[in-house]
Amino acid sequence: DTAVSQTPKYLVTQMGNDKSIKCEQNLGHDTMYWYKQDSKKFLKIMFSYNNKELIINETVPNRFSPKSPDKAHLNLHINSLELGDSAVYFCASSLQGSGANVLTFGAGSRLTVL
Amino acid sequence: SQKIEQNSEALNIQEGKTATLTCNYTNYSPAYLQWYRQDPGRGPVFLLLIRENEKEKRKERLKVTFDTTLKQSLFHITASQPADSATYLCALDNDYKLSFGAGTTVTVRA
Helix, strand or coil, X not given: CCCEEEEXXXXXXXXXXXXXXXXXXXXXXXXEEEEEECXXXXXXXXXXXXXXXXXXXXXXXXXXXXXXXXXXXXXXEECCCCHHHCEEEEEEEECCCCCCCCCEECCCEEEEEC | CCEEEECCCEEEEECCCCEEEEEEEECCCCCEEEEEEECCCCCCEEEEEEECCCCEEEEXXXXXXXXXXXXXXXXXXXXXXXXXXXXXXXXXXXCCEEEECCCEEEEEEC
16 A cells, blocks of 8 residues: 555653654655644644755754654654653655645554653 | 634534635745645545635535635535544645644534
8 A cells, every 4th residue: 555654653651761653655755744733633843854854844852853764764753752742743745846745644643651 | 923724623514515614824925725634543634735826626525715815715515424524624835844724623414
């Protein structure tokens, strides 16, 4: 199946821990994103990579570090987790230069920090 | 500051009626505007895109209008069905990134 897949789907962890979320797309897209959706359902962009190069870095704490080993993968590592990091994190991808930035989203990774 | 406002958090309508959702924006000059659908526990799914030089776009029972003077888009679901129940998000391009409104949750009653 062509898709954006992210793992894990659920993540429950203690405050202070470090965790990673992985994302892979097989759509042949060249740009990938991380979005955060909080409890009020507001979807906010965090990072974007185009061909492994960071192009968008919103005001996000340094504890969040994205990594793109190749244009099909974008991982998100979070250090020293805090209660406020609890949210659903969505990975997405798109094809730049296609005339419009239409995003394909993954199913989301729900992070709960206790 | 930049804002994207969707008219209401929730919209309840009777099956067969038309649902109309509003997306207003300030301090954006988008080249295009998009609408996405999000079901509970899932990621948003792209529905329609309308460019700044287009007044109206249709796809099956969906219709989108875009008024750059009013800075507003209207999203219509005609002959609504219970399967249309979901949250609908509008999104604007802004410096190579897509910014989303908070969404309107539509519930269609049988």
